[in-house]
Amino acid sequence: MTELRTLKVALLGCGNVGAQVARILIDDADALAARTGARLELGGIAVRNLDAERDVDLPQELFTTDAETLVKDADLVIExxxxxxxxxxxxxTAMRHGACVVTGNKALLAQDGPTLYEEADKAGVQLSYEAAVAGAIPILRPIRDSLSGDRITRVLGIVNGTTNFILDQMDSxxxxxADALAEAQRLGYAEADPTADIEGYDAAAKAAILASLSFHTRFALEDVSCEGITAVSAADIAAAKEAGFVIKLLAIAEKLTDEDGKTGVSVRVHPTLLPREHPLAAVRGAFNAVFIEAENAGELMFYGQGAGGTPTASAVLGDLVSAARRIVLGGPGRTETTTGHVPALPIDAAITSYYIGLDVADQPGVLARIAQLFAEHGVSIEIMRQTIHRDADSNVESAELRIVTHRAREAALAATVEAVKRLDVINSVTSVLRVEGV
Structure with missing residues (x-):
């Protein structure tokens, strides 16, 4: 029997995911060798603190603080x-020394992906990053490979488990x-500083990666319009529920033609109302899902655990086995599939619907004035619901209006809201959320 060659693996980081990757490399060494055609030897684990407590019991001799030396001596590097x-x-450094790289670093890819892709191409090595988006869900390889013969027109994703858990708690x-966020922190879904999640930055980085692969163009973080969930209130959730919607933080990338006839891609992250019958509306807790629309394949949905050490380690190991097999079989590394440049369009070019909450004076003619203003801006109303409230102290009545528009350009919808704010019968605009899937 031919003896298998050995490929040395360097692991950078040993947190929740890294510890599970190391465990699998050691415990499943024989199975991985059979799938790969080579033995994957964990040569070392670079960490900042050698004495830190780990979730997994690993051989102490594997740990080092000298990450640079470790990557220079590796065939495969996991960052x-x-x-x-x-x-x-x-x-x-790893790629310049001939190592293939697997990373889960969505922030780095969104900010400086082009530099990494170019270096991988120059070095003839593979750069893989399945774990950077949606945890265990195999989504990047299907977009890059399985759908490479099709044209993707739209991607909608719930790609941040923390915000999905918070919104699901508020809904259910x-x-x-604040209470839902505290529960997410108690359960370990949210960090002590949850800013990256609740402000949408984490989802925006993932949206840039999804858009880049789906539309064969390099999109960076600055191309993504981003809005978090901190302004979503329990009243918004309740009103959406009453109207048959659920609110989700969606990452959306879609091909559009703007008003000047220029074709481009809109990439955005924001709270979104979805009809409860939409497949993404059923994604609960900290789970993730990505919904794809393609010209020939039609509608596809990928669903699974979007975070956690073991699920994300599964995605990392999938990339590692693929890269190792490329080394064993030979051939150029596979990185990205950019074939041209499609410009990023501003959010004003997006076509969507608005859900608008208004607190208005309860007097004759208010509804007519609002409807007329919408018509003047070329925006039509699909649903309008009114609820009367009486202030217990002043005995003054006011009305709460909930409006859902038909689809229109973002620019026209935003201009309509600004015009509505200036009406003397409007006490306040209580909420403005986008609607998809109708």
Whole structure:
């Protein structure tokens, strides 16, 4: 029997995901060798603190603080440190020394992906990043490979488990945002500083990666319009529920033609109302899902655990086996599939519907004035519901209006809202959310 060659693996980072990757490499060494055609030897684990407590019991001799030496001596490098530096420098060093790289670093890819792709092409190595988007869900390889003969027109994704958990808690229990966030932190879904999640930055980085693969163009973080969930109130959730909707934080990338006839891609992240019968509306808790619309394949949905050590480690190992097989079989590394440049369009070019909450004076003619203003801006109303409220102290009545528009350009919808705010019968605009899937 022919003896298998050995490929040395360097692991950068040993947090929740990294520890599970190391465990699988050690425990499943024989199975991985059979699938790969080579033995994957964990040569070392670079960490900042050698004495830190780990979730997994690993051989102490594997740990080192000398990450640079480790990557220079590796055939395969797994980067799970996160952040921009030193991750960027270490990845570039690894590729320049001939190592294939697997990373889960969505922030780095969204900010400086083109530099990494170019270096991988120059070095003839593979750069893989399935774990950067939607945890365990195999989504990037299907977009890059399985759908490479098709034209993707639209991608909608729930790609942040923390925000999905918070919104699901608000929907199912009636909790306020702050209480749902506290529960997410208690359960370990949200960090002590949850800014990257609740402000939408994490989802925006993933949206840039999804858009780049789907539309064969390099999109960066600055191309993504981003809005988080901090302004979503329990009243918004309740009103959406009453109207048959659920609110989700969606990452959306779609091909559009703007008003000047220029074709481009709109990439955006924002809270969105979805009809409860939409497949993405059923995604609960911290789970993720990506919904794809393609010209020939039609509608596809990928669903699964979007975070966690073991699920994300599964995505990392999938990339690692693929890269190792490329080394064993030979041939150029596979990185990205950019074939041209499709410009990123501003959010004003997007075509969507608005859900608008208004607190208005309860007097004759108010509804007619609002409807007329919408018509003047070329925006038609699909649903309008009114609820009368009486202030217990002043005994003054006011009306709460909930309006859902037909689809229109974002620019026209936003201009309509600004015009409505200036009406003397409007006490306040209580909420403005986009609607998809209708």
């Amino acid at each position: 799970l440190m996160g952040g921009i530096e030193p991750a960027r420098t270490l990845i570039l 229990t009636g909790a306020q945002f």
